[in-house]
Amino acid sequence: MEANAQANRRIATITNHLLPPNFQEGGDVHLKRVDCRAKGGAPGFKVAILGAAGGIGQPLALLMKMNPLVSVLHLYDVVNAPGVTADVSHMDTGAVVRGFLGQPQLESALTGMDLVIIPAGVPRKPGMTRDDLFKINAGIVRTLCEGIAKCCPNAVVNLISNPVNSTVAVAAEVFKKAGTYDPKRLLGVTTLDVVRANTFVAEVLGLDPREVDVPVVGGHAGVTILPLLSQVKPPSSFSPGEVDYLTDRIQNGGTEVVEAKAGAGSATLSMAYAAAKFADACLRGLKGEAGVVECAFVASEVTELPFFATKVRLGRAGAEEVYQLGPLNEYERMGLEKAKKELAESIQKGIDFIRG
Numbered sequence: 001m002e003a004n005a006q007a008n009r010r011i012a013t014i015t016n017h018l019l020p021p022n023f024q025e026g027g028d029v030h031l032k033r034v035d036c037r038a039k040g041g042a043p044g045f046k047v048a049i050l051g052a053a054g055g056i057g058q059p060l061a062l063l064m065k066m067n068p069l070v071s072v073l074h075l076y077d078v079v080n081a082p083g084v085t086a087d088v089s090h091m092d093t094g095a096v097v098r099g100f101l102g103q104p105q106l107e108s109a110l111t112g113m114d115l116v117i118i119p120a121g122v123p124r125k126p127g128m129t130r131d132d133l134f135k136i137n138a139g140i141v142r143t144l145c146e147g148i149a150k151c152c153p154n155a156v157v158n159l160i161s162n163p164v165n166s167t168v169a170v171a172a173e174v175f176k177k178a179g180t181y182d183p184k185r186l187l188g189v190t191t192l193d194v195v196r197a198n199t200f201v202a203e204v205l206g207l208d209p210r211e212v213d214v215p216v217v218g219g220h221a222g223v224t225i226l227p228l229l230s231q232v233k234p235p236s237s238f239s240p241g242e243v244d245y246l247t248d249r250i251q252n253g254g255t256e257v258v259e260a261k262a263g264a265g266s267a268t269l270s271m272a273y274a275a276a277k278f279a280d281a282c283l284r285g286l287k288g289e290a291g292v293v294e295c296a297f298v299a300s301e302v303t304e305l306p307f308f309a310t311k312v313r314l315g316r317a318g319a320e321e322v323y324q325l326g327p328l329n330e331y332e333r334m335g336l337e338k339a340k341k342e343l344a345e346s347i348q349k350g351i352d353f354i355r356g
């Protein structure tokens with residue numbers, strides 16, 4: 001009887017590092033403090049994921065827990081952060097995982113972070129554009145970036161929340177207002193466009209996608225996603241039909257997933273993969289590795305627009321070098337003009353959201 005009663009109380013033990021600062025013992029699920037011997041401070045970077053309980057956040061948390069460059073992983077969300085944290089923390093990899101739930105714990109989640117990855121926000125449903133998410137997600141990004149400006153102003157920020165073409169401008173304006181803006185440290189994540197482009201081009205060429213490198217420039221929505229097929233590595237030529245097919249599929253890859261998921265959200269698994277790949281590149285750059293180059297949507301002088309996605313070299317200071325577009329063919333020049341027109345409006349919308 002006593003044994004059953006005890007089982008029913010579901011005693012769980014939990015180590016101090018997993019507990020929120022306001023933890024109290026007791027309740028239905030009886031969590032018990034266990035003091036563990038301190039770990040010998042593994043070298044590595046401190047990374048926070050904001051929106052860690054979401055469709056992207058959960059697999060991204062798993063992948064970052066597997067990254068040997070990460071010593072501390074903070075998982076923040078407004079729901080379900082403790083469950084995701086308990087789950088991921090059982091993986092026998094090096095990073096120490098801590099969970100943070102809700103706005104009152106945002107500052108603790110951010111303090112001391114080297115890299116902050118933001119997949120917080122609502123995803124699309126069929127029939128919506130990314131811009132339809134602006135109203136909700138711009139406000140979320142503003143709040144989170146105010147926290148970053150206060151608690152870890154030197155962190156590199158990887159911004160995933162859509163519409164990226166506008167939310168990066170929102171984040172930049174928040175940081176400017178706080179006096180902490182460093183354009184090298186704010187990066188809109190466009191890696192999924194490159195991942196898709198590599199996959200679809202490899203299919204057409206009959207190659208392994210790992211051997212293919214397609215630069216994708218511009219932004220992250222529809223016609224602003226501009227694959228530069230003339231610069232594919234290994235050097236390849238495409239028929240006009242192949243160029244049309246590949247450009248359309250790469251530009252609409254997100255919508256392809258949104259429609260296939262039929263109301264259950266947008267790309268999460270391929271995005272978590274892409275975000276983990278990009279975050280790893282940022283960490284390798286921070287560590288001082290030479291020649292780390294990825295596409296990202298950053299402050300840029302490559303065009304007349306204040307932000308633009310191109311290849312950037314990642315280093316100790318973030319996006320240390322922003323590369324030029326390189327030679328474009330006529331098809332790409334026309335695509336560039338279309339992309340810039342839409343991008344200019346999306347960027348301005350983000351700026352106006354903060355400046356009013």
Ligand SMILES: NC(=O)c1ccc[n+]([C@@H]2O[C@H](COP(=O)([O-])OP(=O)(O)OC[C@H]3O[C@@H](n4cnc5c(N)ncnc54)[C@H](O)[C@@H]3O)[C@@H](O)[C@H]2O)c1
Nearest residue numbers: 051053054055056078119120121122123160161162192271
């Ligand atoms: N950049 C890209 O290539 C790319 C790719 C895919 C998705 N996205 C975008 O990423 C975002 C998230 O997508 P998802 O599928 O993970 O959505 P989701 O709804 O599954 O998860 C979002 C998470 O954010 C959390 N959240 C909401 N408000 C928050 C706040 N104020 N602070 C912290 N967390 C908060 C939610 O609780 C939820 O857990 C969407 O805006 C989506 O459009 C971008």
Ligand SMILES: O=C(O)C[C@H](O)C(=O)O
Nearest residue numbers: 124162253254255266267
């Ligand atoms: O398409 C979306 O809404 C999500 C994301 O931007 C994507 O490209 O998959």
